[in-house]
Amino acid sequence: MxxxxxxxxxxxxxxxxxxxxxxxxxxxxxxxxxxxxxxxxxxxxxxxxxxxxxxxxxxxPNYALADQVSFNDSDITASYVEFDSPNGHGKARGYLVVPKGVDANNKAATVLVAHENRGLNPYIEDVARRLAKAGFIALAPDALFPLGGYPGNDDEGRAMQRTLDGSKITGDFMDAATLLKNHDFSTGKVGMVGFCFGGYLTNALVANMPDTINAGAPYYGTPAKSNIDKIKAPLQIHFAELDTRVNATWPDYEKALKANKVDYTAYVYPKANHGFHNDSTARYQENNAELAWERTVSFFKKTLNS
Structure with missing residues (x-):
C-alpha cells in the first residue's frame, strides 16, 4: 500500500x-x-x-505519512546544528534546511519553525523541508534537546516537555531566531511559523522580538502573554473551526491586535479540528491544510522577500 x-x-x-x-x-x-x-x-x-x-x-500520529519532502531531496541540504542559547538552556539544537544554491553570495530569507508540545517530531522536520523547497532557509529547534531530544514517541515527548521551564524553551527559540537573522546565508529577514504550542511561541516571539521577527504565521496557537503592543510584524493567523479551546482565546487577542493597529489576517477553516495541518493523523484535512500552507508560503514570500 x-x-x-x-x-x-x-x-x-x-x-x-x-x-x-x-x-x-x-x-x-x-x-x-x-x-x-x-x-x-x-x-x-x-x-x-x-x-x-x-x-x-x-x-x-503515523509519521511515515508526513514525509512530503525527502530528507535527501536534491533541492535541499538538511542537517542538525547545535547553537549557543544564553537566553534558554545554554545550548540548543535544531534541524537546519538550506535550499540548493543558497550561500554567502546568494542569500535567502529565513523561517523559524516551532513544534507542538512534544518536541521535534518527523512532521515538523518535514515542514522545515517544505519551506526550504519553497526557497527559505528553515530552522526547527528541538525544545527537548536538554533532555536528549525528541524520543521518537509522542507520549514520552509530551511528558518530557512538561518537565522543562517554559521560559527557557522560549529563550531557546529566541536565540534560534537571532541565529537565523545573523546567519551567513541569511538576508536578515526572519519569519516564524508554529503549530499548537508552536503557534503560541510564534505569537510570543513576534511580541517579544519585534526587531527580529518580520512575519508570523501561528497555527491554532494561544495569544502572547505580554507585549502585544510591541508587535511590528504582520500576522497570518490560522484557526480550526472545531477547536473550541484555542478559539475561545481569539476575541480578546483580536481586540488587542486591533487596539495596537497590528497588521493581521485571520482564517478559520471550516469543519477542521485542532491539528488539521498535521498529515500524520485523522485530524488532517487535505484541502484545508493545502490551502493554509499555500497562504503561508505566499505570505512569507510577500513579507520576507520584499
Missing amino acids: SLQTEKKDLALSAKDIPQEAFDWYDEYAHGDIDRRTFLSRLGTLSITGLTLSVVAGALT
Missing part, C-alpha cells in the same frame, strides 16, 4: 469518527486527561464497523 493510499484511507476513516473522539484526543494531547481516560472514553462510543484500536490508531 502506498503512502498516498494510506492517506486516503485515513481521511475516509476520519469521516466515521465522532467529534467527541477528536475533542477527547485534544484533551489527551494537551495533558488534560491521561491515556487511560482517553481510551476509556473512546470505549463508550458506538462506532459501526470501527474498533477501539482502529479509532485510537487513526488519531495517533
Whole structure:
C-alpha cells in the first residue's frame, strides 16, 4: 500500500469518527486527561464497523505519512546544528534546511519553525523541508534537546516537555531566531511559523522580538502573554473551526491586535479540528491544510522577500 493510499484511507476513516473522539484526543494531547481516560472514553462510543484500536490508531500520529519532502531531496541540504542559547538552556539544537544554491553570495530569507508540545517530531522536520523547497532557509529547534531530544514517541515527548521551564524553551527559540537573522546565508529577514504550542511561541516571539521577527504565521496557537503592543510584524493567523479551546482565546487577542493597529489576517477553516495541518493523523484535512500552507508560503514570500 502506498503512502498516498494510506492517506486516503485515513481521511475516509476520519469521516466515521465522532467529534467527541477528536475533542477527547485534544484533551489527551494537551495533558488534560491521561491515556487511560482517553481510551476509556473512546470505549463508550458506538462506532459501526470501527474498533477501539482502529479509532485510537487513526488519531495517533503515523509519521511515515508526513514525509512530503525527502530528507535527501536534491533541492535541499538538511542537517542538525547545535547553537549557543544564553537566553534558554545554554545550548540548543535544531534541524537546519538550506535550499540548493543558497550561500554567502546568494542569500535567502529565513523561517523559524516551532513544534507542538512534544518536541521535534518527523512532521515538523518535514515542514522545515517544505519551506526550504519553497526557497527559505528553515530552522526547527528541538525544545527537548536538554533532555536528549525528541524520543521518537509522542507520549514520552509530551511528558518530557512538561518537565522543562517554559521560559527557557522560549529563550531557546529566541536565540534560534537571532541565529537565523545573523546567519551567513541569511538576508536578515526572519519569519516564524508554529503549530499548537508552536503557534503560541510564534505569537510570543513576534511580541517579544519585534526587531527580529518580520512575519508570523501561528497555527491554532494561544495569544502572547505580554507585549502585544510591541508587535511590528504582520500576522497570518490560522484557526480550526472545531477547536473550541484555542478559539475561545481569539476575541480578546483580536481586540488587542486591533487596539495596537497590528497588521493581521485571520482564517478559520471550516469543519477542521485542532491539528488539521498535521498529515500524520485523522485530524488532517487535505484541502484545508493545502490551502493554509499555500497562504503561508505566499505570505512569507510577500513579507520576507520584499
